[in-house]
Structures are given as structure tokens and as C-alpha cells.
Amino acid sequence: MRVILPMPGNETFAANLAAAGGWRLGELETRRFPDGESYVRILSDVRGCGVEIVCTLARPDDAFLPLIFAADAARDLGATEVNLVAPYLAYMRQDRRFKPGEAITSRSFARLVSATFDRLTTIDPHLHRYRALSDLYDIDGQVLHAASVLADWIAAEVRDPLIIGPDEESEQWVSAVAARVGAPHVVLRKIRHGDRDVEIAVPDLSRFRARRPVLIDDIASSGRTLIEAARQLPAQGLARPVCAVVHGVFAADAYDQLSAVAGRIVSTDSVPHPSNAIPLAPLVSAALARGGEAEGPVRRRRPPEPVDPVELAGVESFPASDPPGWTTGG
Ligand SMILES: O=P(O)(O)OC[C@H]1O[C@@H](O)[C@H](O)[C@@H]1O
Numbered sequence: 001m002r003v004i005l006p007m008p009g010n011e012t013f014a015a016n017l018a019a020a021g022g023w024r025l026g027e028l029e030t031r032r033f034p035d036g037e038s039y040v041r042i043l044s045d046v047r048g049c050g051v052e053i054v055c056t057l058a059r060p061d062d063a064f065l066p067l068i069f070a071a072d073a074a075r076d077l078g079a080t081e082v083n084l085v086a087p088y089l090a091y092m093r094q095d096r097r098f099k100p101g102e103a104i105t106s107r108s109f110a111r112l113v114s115a116t117f118d119r120l121t122t123i124d125p126h127l128h129r130y131r132a133l134s135d136l137y138d139i140d141g142q143v144l145h146a147a148s149v150l151a152d153w154i155a156a157e158v159r160d161p162l163i164i165g166p167d168e169e170s171e172q173w174v175s176a177v178a179a180r181v182g183a184p185h186v187v188l189r190k191i192r193h194g195d196r197d198v199e200i201a202v203p204d205l206s207r208f209r210a211r212r213p214v215l216i217d218d219i220a221s222s223g224r225t226l227i228e229a230a231r232q233l234p235a236q237g238l239a240r241p242v243c244a245v246v247h248g249v250f251a252a253d254a255y256d257q258l259s260a261v262a263g264r265i266v267s268t269d270s271v272p273h274p275s276n277a278i279p280l281a282p283l284v285s286a287a288l289a290r291g292g293e294a295e296g297p298v299r300r301r302r303p304p305e306p307v308d309p310v311e312l313a314g315v316e317s318f319p320a321s322d323p324p325g326w327t328t329g330g
Contacts, residue, residue: 002288003046004085005074007055007067013087013269014054016281021289026051030066040069047078052085052121052288058249058271060090060109071116083119085288087270087280088247089133092126106136114138121287123270123280124218124246128169142287146246146268146280147173151180153266153278154214158242162211166190166200166229173246174216184208188229200228205236212263213241220245220267223254230261239263248273 005026006014018025026044033039051074055067067084074082091109094102113120120141125133133143154161154177161183165174167190178185186208189201205213213233220226220243230241240263248255248267255275258265266277 001049003044003049003051003079005042005044005046005051005053005070007053007063007070009063009272010054010056012272013056013281016269016279017052017054017085017285017288020281020285023052024049028070030070038066038069040066040073042070042073042077046074049079050081050083051079052083053117054085054087056088056271057086057090058088058247064112068112068116081118082116083121084113084117085121085284087123087268087284088249089120089122089125092130093128095129106130110136110138119291121284121291123268123283124173126218142291144280144283144287145173145176146270146278146283147176148180149268149278149280149283150216150244150246151177154183154242154244155181158212158214160211161214161242162186162205162208162238164188164213164215164229164241166215166217166225170217173218177216184211190225190228196222196224198224198228200225200232202229202232202236205233205238209237211238213238215241215243215262217243217245219247219249220254220258221249221251223250223258227254227258227261230258242266244278245275247271248275250275 002023003026004014004018004023005028008030015025029041029043031039053070055063057063071082091105094105097104114137117139119139120137123144124146125143130136133141161181163174163178163183163185165171165187168187171187174185174187186205191199193199215226215229217226226243230243233241243258243262243265245267247270249271250273265275267273267275268278268280269276270280
């Protein structure tokens with residue numbers, strides 16, 4: 001039996017996922033004690049079940065401790081495996097020390113997640129200098145790609161699109177989307193000077209004036225990348241672009257600022273936001289169904305803490321030396 005357990009704010013995604021896969025939707029209670037510490041209680045029976053905790057990590061610092069507590073509680077209560085479905089995976093962008101003394105948070109965060117969960121399922125993690133998530137994460141996992149669902153949305157909603165990637169990093173998903181839509185694509189050049197300071201060089205696009213520009217990116221955070229790209233297009237005689245992002249993080253006033261230069265903004269529902277137009281539950285449920293047994297013996301990196309030996313009866317653990325088995329799809 002598989003139970004889908006949503007952390008706060010992830011209830012809709014989890015309900016869609018449970019419905020798509022025909023799995024049981026679990027319930028969790030959280031609140032803050034007066035001193036700010038977290039209270040977490042699992043209200044559903046998870047004994048003997050594979051538990052998929054759904055927690056998007058767009059604001060990870062607030063979400064993470066309750067998530068760890070929920071995972072430990074599920075294990076203590078007899079879940080046979082405790083997995084993380086993180087539609088948006090945090091701390092992927094500090095992937096090296098840009099200045100002396102900086103913490104490489106991508107590595108530290110991966111260590112914490114790997115120590116807690118048996119398996120990770122996520123969508124388009126920001127892989128730039130890392131080749132694959134298995135370079136960082138020490139557990140099994142599945143990396144899914146939203147290119148197909150973005151492409152299908154564009155094909156249905158935008159006539160004669162020109163697919164545009166705002167920087168070299170975006171080439172991977174922009175080319176995949178363009179191929180599926182059957183549209184031309186171009187990739188712009190970006191120099192990042194700071195968190196909210198980017199410079200985008202746009203080549204001559206005047207030959208595409210008859211097409212509707214569609215800017216595609218994996219993340220909109222400060223929004224500066226998309227804003228800088230979008231605001232230059234009308235000067236070349238192109239229409240205001242459609243901006244389609246996988247992860248609409250939209251920090252502070254990013255969405256309002258982007259709205260001032262974009263024709264339309266859409267995102268997948270990896271991060272709950274009014275721009276969500278592209279559901280990911282079908283992609284994720286298919287991957288979980290493919291991902292093997294949620295019941296029975298599983299690989300586990302650390303044995304559970306024996307809180308109550310009676311509750312833990314029947315839970316098995318396997319050596320930590322099993323190799324990770326990452327798969328990709330979607
Ligand atoms: O410019 P903001 O929205 O802050 O950051 C998102 C951009 O920064 C890159 O790492 C992402 O791939 C995306 O292009």
C-alpha cells in the first residue's frame with residue numbers, strides 16, 4: 001500500500017497525485033509551539049506502507065525541519081520506506097565556491113536529504129555544473145523532465161511560436177520543447193553580475209516577427225533573467241512574449257515585474273502559484289508507478305531509531321553500501 005502524505009501547502013499536488021495513481025491520501029498536522037519550534041503529527045496509519053512525502057522546496061528553510069520530523073515519524077510508525085517527492089528541489093544553484101569561504105549548500109543539502117529519505121523524485125533540478133543528481137545525492141531517485149508537458153501546452157495554446165531560451169543553460173530544455181512543438185528556437189546569452197543583476201544579449205530576431213515569442217526557463221526566481229530577455233523583444237518588432245517556466249518560485253515582486261513586460265506567464269504546478277497552468281501529477285504518478293515496489297524490503301541508508309520495538313516489528317534494513325540507482329524519464 002502506498003500513502004501520499006502532503007506537507008503543508010502541498011495538499012493539492014498530493015491529492016492530484018494520489019488520484020492519478022489510485023493511492024491513499026494521508027493527513028498530517030503541523031503547527032508552531034509558542035517558542036517557534038515545529039509540532040508534527042501524522043494522522044493516517046502508515047504502518048506497513050510505502051510513504052511518499054510531498055514537499056516542494058521553493059522556500060526550503062521553513063519547510064525543511066518539519067519535513068525531516070515527518071519523515072522520521074513515518075519511519076518510527078512503521079512505514080516500510082519513506083520517500084520524498086519534491087517537485088522543486090532546493091539548493092541546486094550554489095554548486096561551487098564562487099568566493100573563498102562560501103558554503104557549497106547544494107552538497108550539504110543533498111547530504112541531509114540523503115540521510116533522511118530512501119528515494120527522491122523531482123522534476124528538472126537545476127543541473128548546471130553537476131552532470132546528474134547522483135553526483136550529489138546518495139539515495140535512489142528519479143529525475144523527471146517537464147519539457148513534454150510544456151511543449152504540449154505551447155502546441156495547444158500558442159500559434160506559430162518561436163521558442164526562446166534566455167541563456168546557454170536553457171538550451172537543454174528549449175531544444176527539447178522546440179523539437180516536440182515543431183517550432184524554431186534560439187538561445188540568448190546571459191551574464192549574471194549579481195542575484196538581481198543580469199545582462200542578456202539578444203541577437204537579431206527580426207526574421208521571426210510573424211511568430212509569437214515563447215521564453216522558456218527552468219526557474220523564475222528574482223525573475224530578472226526573463227524580465228531582461230522579455231523587455232528587449234518588442235524593440236525588435238516582436239510581440240510581448242509568453243513566459244513558460246517549470247518552477248515559478250517568483251521571489252518578492254518578481255511576478256509583478258515580469259507581468260509588466262510579458263504577454264502571458266505560465267508555470268507548472270511544481271510551486272503553487274496563480275500562474276500554474278500545467279499540472280505535473282500525471283508525469284509524477286507514472287514515474288512512481290514505474291519506480292518499483294513501494295512495499296516490502298527496501299534499501300535504507302540508516303536503520304530506524306527504535307522508539308517502540310512493537311511498532312517497528314517487521315521493518316527490515318539493508319546495508320548502506322548498495323549502489324544508488326537513478327533513473328530518468330518524463
Ligand atoms: O533570474 P532569476 O529569476 O533570479 O533566476 C533564474 C535563472 O537563473 C538560472 O540559474 C536559472 O536557470 C534561470 O535562468
